[in-house]
Amino acid sequence: MFLGLGTVIALFLLLIYNGVIGYMPPIEELEDPHDKLASVVIASDGTTELGRYFAGAGNRVNSDYKTVSPHVIDALIATEDERFFDHSGIDFIALGRAGVKTLMLGDKSSGGGSTITQQLAKQLYSRPSSNMLKRALQKPIEWMIAIKLERFYTKQEIINMYLNRFDFLNNAVGIKTAANVYFNKEPADLNVQESAMLVGMLKNPSYFNPLRHPERTKERRNVVLEQMVKAGKLPRDEAEAYKQLPLGLDYHRVDHRDGGVPYLREEIRMLMSAKKPVRPSRDKYKSNLAYILAMGQYNTDSTQWEENPLYGWILKNPKPDGSLYNIYTDGLKIYTTIDIKMQQYAEEAVYEHLGGTLQPAFFKEKQGQVTGPYTTNSDELSRSGVMNLIKNAMKQTERWRVQKNAGISEAEIEKTFHKPYEMDIFTYVKENGKYHPGSKSVTMTPYDSLLYMKSILRTGMMSMDPTNGYVKAYVGGPDFNYFQYDMVSRGRRQIGSTAKPFLYTLAMEQDYTPCSQFLNTQPTFGNWSPRNSGSARIGDMVDLRWALTNSNNWISARLVYELGAKNLANKMRMFGVTGHIDATLPLALGTVDVPVKEMVAAYTAFANKGMRVDPVFVTRIEDNQGNLIYSTTPHRSEVTSEDAYYKILSILLNVVDSGTAASLRGRYGISAQMGGKTGTTNSNSDSWFMGFTPELVTGVWVGGEERYIHFNTMALGQGARAALPIYGFYMKKIYADKKLPYSQDTKFTFPADFNACSGEMFTSSGESEVEEVSEGIFD
Incomplete structure (x- = not known):
């Protein structure tokens, strides 16, 4: 009778093993179980994790067996499967014990007979079922899958897969993420009691959740410590000492939005996931203006699609089998250009100026106003x-x-x-002498x-290498948790006088020189008469160097009238401005809306001998096996001739030495050779500063969420007061850090025989800082 029963059971299991009864995964799937891994975004040092992309509870990054603390392995085997290294997937001794004690003696606390391999099989292939027959088949199916897994994998690989797949709750899937979330450690650094706590959670992570039930979790941890003693993995006296310790949590909440450089990580996600742009249909828009704006965005997206390999990367780069990558589940490693120290300095500069000076002043000015900001x-x-x-x-x-x-x-x-x-x-919070974003x-x-x-002022700041386009720092706003709209890549604002170098570059190409003379009086063209401030040299003949150094609107208006607004618009296109450009005379004063990212890329031409380079966010991407599936090649384009380049460069250097950006010398004590341009639009709605050295180009914009939110006066509202200080703080920190490869001794190199205009290349226009004017572009 027993022989017959045994034969039936053996035949039944054999049919399950071969997939005749129930579900048995194909051999190919057992050889390579499908992984759902979070993609990791990594800083330029190649090791620092900036954040992850994952969906739901999918925050899992694989950890290798060799990089997991041996205490975790000891605790796991002692608690879950003490004969793990002796069986082939099914522990018949434990199964028999469970059968006798649980079924015959009714001892429900005796434990089950599931091995680690069976638990892995359940993780991989078992799904909850309401069908009684399927539930009855589930356990023997897991046995057979476990036997097959033991055929294809070593014991170490099975433990590794099991630990990497277990959901420890709180967006901590896998031992690597769990170690970071609960203890802010790598798996290799987990000590005995920490390892015991995490292994204790395997029994029921919801019931033994250390955040919700710390005492219960501690009791479970101590049970694991006791099991380690019984298994000979831990001396009794040490275990007793560990049992007295608190859980020692160092919890770090994890969300796919958490981590460093959140604005850039979101921009990378959007770029990689972008669809091919579709030309907008005119009949879908109620107004001509709305259609023009839509066409401007289409032009921007189309340029990105053609020229930026990261834009639409998922659609452009299918897997070998034709399917598309999923950044939430495919475990990609995305290596960025971000320098973590420079990013830190950029954020500190933003918080120091906005939190310490600008925001308090803005609140004070708007206090008591019915219309708020x-x-x-x-x-x-x-x-x-x-x-x-x-x-x-x-x-x-x-x-x-x-x-x-x-x-x-x-x-x-x-x-x-x-x-x-x-x-x-x-709110901004000040701690240890430094400001940072917070809440109240x-x-x-x-x-x-x-x-x-x-009322909270917004900002956008980006800093990049003008030779290869590598973006070193990226701040899209004051705080991603509260203000998720990215003012570096997504926001477009009028650029004011930062547009003037484009105009002057065009002039340098058309036989003008920095010494070309213009009459400094207010011109009138039709119904447009641009405003200026100050009384310096009114009625005099002034040269272009003086005019740009002092951000003179009248001379820029006269210049664009002679050169042609359409020619200026075309030149701006060469500088990389992609949106809608209204080719009218006020364009010379910056009426066009441009994001910070495009402005920084445009200004690389002033630091790189007339060659513009597109921003690079990602240097390479690897799949979850470490295979290289994307690498970047900088995209450069010639904007102007070298002769024109040196002429415009000589003027922009003068802007910092003795023009609207002269405070970089006195107030911030920066001696490095650098060029730049301030910008302020009507009523101080937009404040800009663009600065560059031979090694770095940085752009800063500051303003309100809407253009009608701004300072009432130029005392703090102009670019030299609202935006330039962020650049000043940032560059001071960069030069003070001797570990960074930037020096104040680095100079621009001019040809030995270069002479901009009769030996007047560096004529100064005055010693004191010049107040910038609000453009008056609509007057």
Whole structure:
């Protein structure tokens, strides 16, 4: 009878093993189980992790068996499978014990008979089922899969796969992520008690969740320590000492948005996932302006699609089998150009200036205004319809959307915006003498909180190498948690006087020199008469070097009139401006909207002998096996001739030495040879500074979320006061760090026989810093 029963069981298991009964994964899948791995974004040093892309609970990065602490292995085997190295997938001794004690004696605490290999089989292939037959088959199927896994993998590989796949909760999938999330360590550095806690979670991570149930988890950890003693892996006295210790958590919340350089990581994700742009159809747009803007974006995206290999990378680079990569599950390693120290200095510079000076001054100026941060200028108020802007902002909130969908009237919804609630809002926090983004708890109405958040000044900053395009630092806003719109790559704002070097480059190509003379009086072209400030040299003949050094609007207007606005627009295209350009005379004063990223790329031509280089964010990408599947090649294009380049360079150096950017010398004490240009648009809506050395090109923009949010006066609103200080702080930190490869002794090299204009190449226009003017582009 027993022989017959044994024969039936053996035949039954054989049929399962060969896939006749139940599901048995194909041999190919057993040889290479499908992995769902988070993709990792890595800094330029090749080791520092900046963040990850993953979906749901998919935050898993593989760790090699050799890099896992032996304490983890000892605790795992002692607790989960003490005869792991002696069986071939099924531990018949443990199975028999479980059968006798559990089924015959009713001892439910005796434990099960599942081996580590069986648990791995369940992780890989078992799914919950409501079908009784399928549930009955599940365990024997796991046995057979376990036997097959033992055929294809070594014991170490099985342990490695098991630890790499287990979900430790709190977005910690796999031992590597769990070690980081709970203890801020690498798996190799886990000590005995930490290893015991993580192994203890394997029994039931929800029940033994150290964040929710620390005492319960500690008791489970101590059980694991006791098992290690029984298995001879830990002396009794040491175990007793470890049992008295607290859990010792160093918890780090993990989200795919967390980590370093969040704005750039999001930009890389969007670039890689981009679809091929489709030309907009005119009949889908209600106004001609909306269609023009859509066409401008289409032109930008089309240029990216053709020239940027990272743009649409997923669609452009299918796997060998024709399927597409998934950055959330394919475990890619994405190596970026970001220098972690330079990124730190860029962020510190932003927080130091905005948090320490600009934001407090902005709050002080706007205190008591009914319209909050919005302008009080009567002309702007009539044009903008500020109350309508605020109403539209309310309609874009989640609070409004939920109530609207619930059928509540707009009048009733608006009432809820004037009822106080407890909430957290953004603020700058000063600790140890440094500012950083933070939050504070307040009681405030949603209406007031909306105006408060709009009062927070936005910024965009990018710094890159002008020779190869490698982006070293990238700050897309004051804080990604509160302000996720990226003002480096996505935001477009008017560029003001930072456009003038494009115009002057065009002039240097057309037989003008820095010494060419113009009459310094206000010109009028039709109904446009650009404004200037100051009374210096009015009515005199002035040269182009003086005019650009002092950001003179009148001379720029006269120059674009002679050269032609269309020619200037074409030159801007050569500099890399991709959006819509209105080729009218005010273009010379910066009426075009351009993102910081494009401006920094454009200014690389001034640092690189007239050659513009596109920004590079990613140097290479590897698949989860370490195979190289993408590497970058810098894309360069010639913008101007070398002769014109040296002429315009000589002027831009003078801007820093004695023009609108002269505070870099006195206030910030920077002696390095550098060029630059400040920019300020109408009513201080946009403040810019573009600075460059032979080794770095950096752009900074500062402004409000909307153009009607700005300083009332130029005292702090102009580019030299709002944007330039960030550049000054940043470069001071760069030069102070002797481990970085940047020196204040590095110079631009001019040809030995170069003479811009009769030996006047570096004529100074004065010793004191010059106040920049607001462009008056619409006057």
